[in-house]
Amino acid sequence: MNQSKAIKPPSKLKYTLIFLVLAVLYVISYIGIKADFSELWTGLPNIGNMLSQLWPPDFAYFKSILKPMFETVKMAVLGTTIGALLSIPFTLLAARNVFLNRWVTGITRLILNFIRTIPDLLLASVFVAIAGLGPVAGIAALIFFSFGIITKMTYESVETIDPGPLESMTAVGANKLQFIGFAVVPQALPAFIAYVLYTFEVCVRASAILGLVGAGGIGMGLKTNLDLFNYTHVTSIILFTLIIVVIIDSVSAAIREKLL
């Protein structure tokens, strides 16, 4: 290197350009979709109207939504568990420090990207068409949904594990499965469990929505009541869902904190 020149700080041009490009993108998007915030403003009085109908919640209704609520949680449990089990081989196949062959990781990632591109509501609609109305369609949708999230997050953390034990397992003459079992699994397990719990939280919230397309759970009750303008019942459902989600979130956050 030429050491006689004074050392200059690196140019900031790159960041300025990135900022400008982003700004242009925002403006183009705003104009492109003909967004008009004044529509929101003129609609404002409707909010008050809506809110007054939503209040007060019908507490007596809590009892009759107990069953669909539990159905929602059960759907999330099943969907997340099966999705998590399916994700294990794909996680390993996608991690570049486990499989050095770029074809293996590349093709696996392509499949994963494809699955993650499909929105959960679309998945649910497809499965309702296949399996009919009810929780089976919802569970099937959640399997794909949780599979996509868990695999993506876990393989990224598998790629950040300490390479030392990987090297020493190669050196002792371990085969691929022993290499995975002795060096990868113990290091990646805490992150995997944490992501499964996080995905379970997301799935509870998602499965509350899936009912809108007829895929079982509390969402079906939500849709019926919305259609019948039973807004006090709607409020009860929202409140109940909130309570369940908060409980699950805090329990799983506590477990995850212990793990990582």
Added chain:
Amino acid sequence: MIQFNQVKKVYPNGTVGLDNINLTIHPGEFVIIVGLSGAGKSTLLRAMNRLHEISEGEILIDGKSITKAKGADLRRIRRDIGMIFQNFNLVKRVSVLRNVLSGRVGYHGTFRTLFGLWPKRDIELAHDALRRVNIPDKAYVRADQLSGGQQQRVSIARALAQEAKIILADEPVASLDPLTTVQVMDDLKRINQELGITTIVNLHFLDLARKYGTRIIGLRAGKVVFDGPVEEATDEVFAEIYGRKIQKDELLGNVEA
């Protein structure tokens, strides 16, 4: 016996890592490889168990070519070569015993090892190995609970449990303090003498090299510039290997020769 036949290693960016290496290391030798950082010490060591690929030539381990070996044959050759790393390379979240037993995976089937169904002899072997490095009471402790020196002893125990015929140690004491350095080197020396395991160690402390080695190999820019018994490795020889006079930080100090 380890044989290097005209071994050459060129990195993709054109840097020459090893330049026409011809070496024979006999069973039971305690070889110490010295040289500046970047001289190719680590590359040479890692070529022996093929953690690094070479570009030309051939390396034979007990007459078998590790350079040409594939799949199960390669794993079989590696099973006989224990390796000790600067950063210990233990799985920190599991017990010391499981780390030591991981040296045994080459001897048993996948299912058996993955589910921890070790034969009784293997478990005894692992405990024996820990006894040999003076930490028998640590078997059921998690590896990350141990000090650096103790972790390095676990990795020596792993190589012992592996029943390795050769031990490669890549800067085994570079992350240790002077006192534990001497303990770990003593362990390696004792194992070499008692069990006759061929031991090859990369070091950058020259006084340690003199105290423990029976044979010194000096590397400079990927070439062997000195190869001889420890008695011949004078200060002048080291100055030649390093291309300059020996500096204070290349001596650990307080090592009774």
